[in-house]
Amino acid sequence: MDAWALLSVSDKRGLESLAQSLTSHGLKLLATSSTAAYLKEQGFQVKSVEDLTGFGEILDGRVKTLHPIIYGGLLASSSEQHQAQRVAMQAPDIRVVVVNLYPFEEAWRAGQRDDALVEEIDIGGVSLIRAAAKNHERVAVLVTPDQYAAFVETPWPEQDVSFRRNLAVMAFEHVAYYDAVIAQGLAVDVRTWPDQLVLAGRQSTPLRYGENPHQSGAFYHDPQGGGLASASVLQGKALSYNNYADADTALRLVQDFALPAVVVVKHQTPCAAALADNINEAYQRAHDADPVSIFGGVVAVNRPIDPLLAAKLIDLFLEVIIAPSVEEEAKSILAKKKNLRVLVVPWTRLPGRDIKGIMGGFLIQEEDVFRVPIQDWQHAAGPDLAGRAAERDLEVAWKTVARVKSNAIVVAKDGTTLGVAGGQTNRIDAARQALDRAGEGARGAVLASDGFFPFGDVLELCRERGIAVVVEPGGSMRDQESIDMANEAGITLLLTGERHFRH
Numbered sequence: 001m002d003a004w005a006l007l008s009v010s011d012k013r014g015l016e017s018l019a020q021s022l023t024s025h026g027l028k029l030l031a032t033s034s035t036a037a038y039l040k041e042q043g044f045q046v047k048s049v050e051d052l053t054g055f056g057e058i059l060d061g062r063v064k065t066l067h068p069i070i071y072g073g074l075l076a077s078s079s080e081q082h083q084a085q086r087v088a089m090q091a092p093d094i095r096v097v098v099v100n101l102y103p104f105e106e107a108w109r110a111g112q113r114d115d116a117l118v119e120e121i122d123i124g125g126v127s128l129i130r131a132a133a134k135n136h137e138r139v140a141v142l143v144t145p146d147q148y149a150a151f152v153e154t155p156w157p158e159q160d161v162s163f164r165r166n167l168a169v170m171a172f173e174h175v176a177y178y179d180a181v182i183a184q185g186l187a188v189d190v191r192t193w194p195d196q197l198v199l200a201g202r203q204s205t206p207l208r209y210g211e212n213p214h215q216s217g218a219f220y221h222d223p224q225g226g227g228l229a230s231a232s233v234l235q236g237k238a239l240s241y242n243n244y245a246d247a248d249t250a251l252r253l254v255q256d257f258a259l260p261a262v263v264v265v266k267h268q269t270p271c272a273a274a275l276a277d278n279i280n281e282a283y284q285r286a287h288d289a290d291p292v293s294i295f296g297g298v299v300a301v302n303r304p305i306d307p308l309l310a311a312k313l314i315d316l317f318l319e320v321i322i323a324p325s326v327e328e329e330a331k332s333i334l335a336k337k338k339n340l341r342v343l344v345v346p347w348t349r350l351p352g353r354d355i356k357g358i359m360g361g362f363l364i365q366e367e368d369v370f371r372v373p374i375q376d377w378q379h380a381a382g383p384d385l386a387g388r389a390a391e392r393d394l395e396v397a398w399k400t401v402a403r404v405k406s407n408a409i410v411v412a413k414d415g416t417t418l419g420v421a422g423g424q425t426n427r428i429d430a431a432r433q434a435l436d437r438a439g440e441g442a443r444g445a446v447l448a449s450d451g452f453f454p455f456g457d458v459l460e461l462c463r464e465r466g467i468a469v470v471v472e473p474g475g476s477m478r479d480q481e482s483i484d485m486a487n488e489a490g491i492t493l494l495l496t497g498e499r500h501f502r503h
Contacts, residue, residue, distance in 0.1 A: 004073070005096035006049075007039070008032040008065065008125060010103070013145040016042050021152040022096060030092060032064050033057065052092065065124040070094075074131040078138060097132035098142045101125045101178055105223050108185040121182055129171050136168035137161055143174045177202065181223045197364065199355070204229065210241045217241040226350040227251060228343070234326060235334065236341030242267075243298070243341065247320050250300035253403045254322070255349055256370070257302060259392060259415075262286040263400075266297045269422055273400045275392045275415040279303035283312060285416040290437075298322070302347070305330045314340070368402060372498050380474065381486035381493040388492050389446045389469045390415070397448035398471050402500030406450050409434040409458075411467070413445035422502075427451065431458045435465045444468045450500045452476040456485040463489035473499035 005027045019039055029046045031039060036048040050056045053067040072091035076082040102122035132141035180200035201220030210217030221229040228247055250265040257275060262282040264272040271293035274285035279301055287294055300322040310330035313321055314337045324347045334342050352367035374394055397412035404422035409430040411419035419438030424430035435442050443466030454476045462470055474495030486493035
């Protein structure tokens with residue numbers, strides 16, 4: 001059999017055993033220069049691409065395999081006409097292609113930019129893969145060492161067109177991902193939305209199921225990493241779809257705070273958030289703010305977990321704990337709850353995107369961030385703020401309400417949420433729910449709303465419950481009704497100038 005395998009790889013893992021299998025089935029080896037040199041060192045007979053084509057590499061290696069003899073051997077179908085042309089031009093009958101692409105993604109993540117990054121864009125390798133995948137009727141294509149074992153273990157008679165078609169699909173996915181990463185990496189400073197949007201994601205792990213057992217699901221890493229994609233799992237069971245969703249909400253919120261902060265989340269909704277002078281005090285306040293909902297929840301902290309905090313965390317049932325680090329003694333304590341998932345997340349925050357699937361497509365937007373600082377909020381009505389609420393009360397109320405499903409209301413005092421309500425179809429019901437949860441603690445507290453008040457009903461309810469300060473975006477055509485109500489009730493009304501809906 002005058003059949004060939006073409007190899008061009010930078011990652012030499014498993015290459016020797018793969019080459020041994022290929023030659024044992026009668027295939028001759030054709031390789032680019034560095035791959036050929038490596039295989040020769042391992043004792044294989046190899047023909048170099050340069051010897052076949054009569055041309056060496058040019059343009060500093062940008063052109064190595066782009067030659068009609070190579071592609072004649074790759075793209076010739078089984079038809080008599082194609083095979084006659086292939087034979088006439090003395091092109092090899094290539095049956096297997098093994099290619100690794102230049103590591104553009106790794107270079108981008110390592111910080112390479114401009115000319116250095118451009119040099120990591122593979123041309124020949126992508127062309128070889130696409131040609132082999134197109135001609136999967138005759139050619140098998142492998143793009144990563146992770147495929148070698150299954151390929152070698154599959155009996156040769158079973159490597160039929162269906163088998164090669166599956167390899168071709170994986171190859172096209174591989175190339176599409178590679179091109180998507182390049183588009184994302186080169187356009188990193190471009191803020192407009194393109195006419196044709198490509199998304200790149202690498203599957204981290206298959207999930208047992210989605211939100212419900214009858215739904216399949218998976219988690220894909222963004223090529224830039226960051227967030228949960230870069231988390232180290234110290235212990236515990238594999239994370240579920242719902243765990244990831246809850247953990248994302250908790251991580252986004254806890255990273256919004258500079259002071260020691262603890263956030264509790266259930267069903268993608270904050271149950272409690274607390275700021276304090278130290279992380280143990282913050283945890284106790286968050287726990288006491290809603291001791292019922294914290295059961296089975298996700299807890300995120302923005303300071304290292306010490307042994308004292310670890311002992312408190314294992315004192316009840318939690319699904320997931322998120323922290324920037326965990327002290328060694330604390331790790332031993334947390335290990336007593338072997339099913340408890342503990343995630344250590346790098347505390348860097350890259351600009352993010354929010355993506356939501358809908359029927360027929362998906363919606364995409366920039367991540368919601370806070371652009372207007374407290375110092376720039378408008379004092380629209382009521383007494384001067386001094387002595388009525390600490391800045392941490394305003395911060396915890398406003399930043400928490402932004403992570404609650406709209407319509408959302410949060411009541412906070414002493415750096416701690418007392419009542420959280422969201423997902424309501426009208427704002428007055430959300431306000432009643434949050435104030436009922438806060439109880440007597442609402443007197444002298446801060447109430448924050450993610451959207452403006454088109455009526456004065458929420459301010460009237462705030463007067464009845466003794467709220468001291470109300471924070472809302474403003475911008476309603478009927479703002480004056482709430483302003484008048486606040487002045488009449490002696491409530492300090494602050495307008496932030498930006499809303500934070502979360503649908």
